[in-house]
Amino acid sequence: MTLAPRVSLVIYNPILEAEGDRRLNRVLGWNDPDRLCAQYIADVEEASHGYVRYQVVERIELDEYPIKQDGFRYDDASYLSAWRARSGFHQPDTANYLAILQRCDFVRKLEAGLVDELWIMAFPYAGLYESCMGGRGAIWCNGPVIPSTAQVARRFVVMGFNYERGVGEMLEDLGHRAESIMEHVFSDIPDEAGAPGSEEGESRHGRSWWDRLLGAIGRRRSAIVNRPSPAVNLSGNLWKQFTRYDKLHPGRAACGNVHFAPNSETDYDWGNRRPVWSNADDWLNYPHFTGQMREMSCADWGNGDIRQHHLWWMKRFPHVEGTTPTGKLNNWWRYIVGLEF
Numbered sequence: 001m002t003l004a005p006r007v008s009l010v011i012y013n014p015i016l017e018a019e020g021d022r023r024l025n026r027v028l029g030w031n032d033p034d035r036l037c038a039q040y041i042a043d044v045e046e047a048s049h050g051y052v053r054y055q056v057v058e059r060i061e062l063d064e065y066p067i068k069q070d071g072f073r074y075d076d077a078s079y080l081s082a083w084r085a086r087s088g089f090h091q092p093d094t095a096n097y098l099a100i101l102q103r104c105d106f107v108r109k110l111e112a113g114l115v116d117e118l119w120i121m122a123f124p125y126a127g128l129y130e131s132c133m134g135g136r137g138a139i140w141c142n143g144p145v146i147p148s149t150a151q152v153a154r155r156f157v158v159m160g161f162n163y164e165r166g167v168g169e170m171l172e173d174l175g176h177r178a179e180s181i182m183e184h185v186f187s188d189i190p191d192e193a194g195a196p197g198s199e200e201g202e203s204r205h206g207r208s209w210w211d212r213l214l215g216a217i218g219r220r221r222s223a224i225v226n227r228p229s230p231a232v233n234l235s236g237n238l239w240k241q242f243t244r245y246d247k248l249h250p251g252r253a254a255c256g257n258v259h260f261a262p263n264s265e266t267d268y269d270w271g272n273r274r275p276v277w278s279n280a281d282d283w284l285n286y287p288h289f290t291g292q293m294r295e296m297s298c299a300d301w302g303n304g305d306i307r308q309h310h311l312w313w314m315k316r317f318p319h320v321e322g323t324t325p326t327g328k329l330n331n332w333w334r335y336i337v338g339l340e341f
Contacts, residue, residue, distance in 0.1 A: 005055070010104050017076070036170065037056065040167050044171075046311065047171075047314035066100055066128075098147070110152065110154070130159070130173035130176055131159050132145070132146055133157050135149055135150075138150075155339045172258060172306065177336065179243075182335060232289050234324050253278040256313065263275070277296075279293045280316060287324075
């Protein structure tokens with residue numbers, strides 16, 4: 001069984017007549033949007049163990065700049081001037097999402113069952129969130145709910161990708177989407193009372209993890225070689241257990257989160273060589289945990305490479321059939337991509 005979401009791909013890549021009628025990405029030496037999407041689709045299929053197989057069913061390339069919430073729209077000259085000066089970008093920056101949805105007729109296609117998800121490929125300062133959600137029952141998804149979409153028959157996600165950046169950053173966008181959704185899914189199940197490093201209010205406001213990870217800092221104690229890990233509680237908050245890392249849970253790390261690997265000491269510290277004990281590999285056995293831990297460091301997840309870390313992390317998401325004793329799906333991709341919550 002697989003999930004094959006249908007994607008409407010909208011590429012904002014203006015033609016610059018004053019630069020030899022070349023597209024913006026060519027003028028500024030940025031990446032090919034189509035190649036990025038193909039690599040991202042392959043990576044998500046790999047990370048989900050073949051379960052998620054995105055298919056781009058519509059491609060719209062626009063010779064324009066997205067309109068901002070206040071009605072402003074760059075032209076070629078104003079955008080190039082701001083980019084080359086690295087200053088003078090328009091504020092407020094946020095794009096008008098309703099205008100974008102109308103421009104590509106997305107809602108009609110969604111409700112007709114033609115598409116499931118919208119990917120926007122654009123440039124720096126296009127005003128896009130990494131991800132956001134609209135439709136009936138939408139939640140915070142590393143960005144606010146798209147306004148005036150509550151009447152849309154079902155939830156949908158809009159991904160905002162930047163073709164100045166790489167596939168690793170696209171996976172980071174997906175990772176933060178996963179954080180928001182999984183935090184929501186498990187919000188009705190408290191973390192273990194008194195668990196080292198747990199903090200009251202840690203999951204409030206639907207905020208992303210890195211905004212809340214400035215609490216008590218502990219150092220791990222000497223570990224016993226080949227010791228078993230604390231048992232994973234299948235009736236507990238599995239998301240909290242999955243995202244533990246050593247800085248907040250000394251000696252009890254699991255897989256960490258998007259910004260914090262099991263041994264990270266700061267945001268984006270994926271290249272930390274400090275060994276810590278973690279049960280991250282045991283999550284590949286979910287739900288039949290062996291209870292074993294081993295010492296891990298950045299060598300296990302790509303020595304600081306953003307793309308390799310995010311693939312390593314997402315491969316450990318539970319991805320099997322069935323439900324937990326509390327009724328949660330054992331396949332987290334059905335929440336993250338299928339929006340089954």
